[in-house]
Amino acid sequence: MKDMIWLDLVNTDWHDYRGSGRHEDRLLRPGMIEQLLEHWDIEGMERATEETIAELQRLRALIQRIIHTLLEKRLPDQDELVALNDCFAQAPTRLLVSPNEQQIQLRRVPCWHDWPWVYGEIAASFAHTLAERDPFRIKQCENPDCRWVYYDESSTASRRWCEDPCANIMRVRRYRARHRPSSS
Numbered sequence: 001m002k003d004m005i006w007l008d009l010v011n012t013d014w015h016d017y018r019g020s021g022r023h024e025d026r027l028l029r030p031g032m033i034e035q036l037l038e039h040w041d042i043e044g045m046e047r048a049t050e051e052t053i054a055e056l057q058r059l060r061a062l063i064q065r066i067i068h069t070l071l072e073k074r075l076p077d078q079d080e081l082v083a084l085n086d087c088f089a090q091a092p093t094r095l096l097v098s099p100n101e102q103q104i105q106l107r108r109v110p111c112w113h114d115w116p117w118v119y120g121e122i123a124a125s126f127a128h129t130l131a132e133r134d135p136f137r138i139k140q141c142e143n144p145d146c147r148w149v150y151y152d153e154s155s156t157a158s159r160r161w162c163e164d165p166c167a168n169i170m171r172v173r174r175y176r177a178r179h180r181p182s183s184s
Contacts (some may be wrong), residue, residue, distance in 0.1 A: 005040050006126035009060050010149045017146035017166050052115050086157050091120025
């Protein structure tokens with residue numbers, strides 16, 4: 001889902017789905033930001049600084065707050081949307097007309113190819129999901145140890161877990177709870 005690069009950022013806040021209690025901010029892993037940029041097909045960025053990482057963490061926290069609002073079946077409030085709009089303000093774009101084979105192409109291009117532009121692209125991908133898709137299909141894995149965020153594209157919007165391993169763990173936990181000998 002290239003149009004949902006925000007998912008990659010949100011899920012850098014990693015929790016061990018197996019229940020060990022381990023938690024890791026994967027943005028702090030060496031090479032992680034470079035991997036994300038490569039995955040998003042963004043080239044030519046200067047090396048991420050501590051300030052860059054802190055800004056990505058702030059953007060991730062904002063998106064997470066909005067997601068938690070959506071999980072409560074409410075739309076984001078005005079303050080959350082203003083904060084998202086502030087990300088766009090830091091990343092101005094302009095329209096560019098150019099030939100494309102037998103037709104004219106109109107594209108929106110960044111005024112500057114810098115980190116604020118990257119933050120704006122992430123925020124824009126999230127805003128597109130909110131505006132052009134069903135925002136209530138943004139879900140968090142029901143495995144309480146996982147916290148992975150995903151977009152539920154199932155036909156019935158009834159998906160409960162991020163991936164099969166979490167679904168299997170939850171089935172095993174429910175089975176064991178039902179078959180646990182009662183202590184009398």
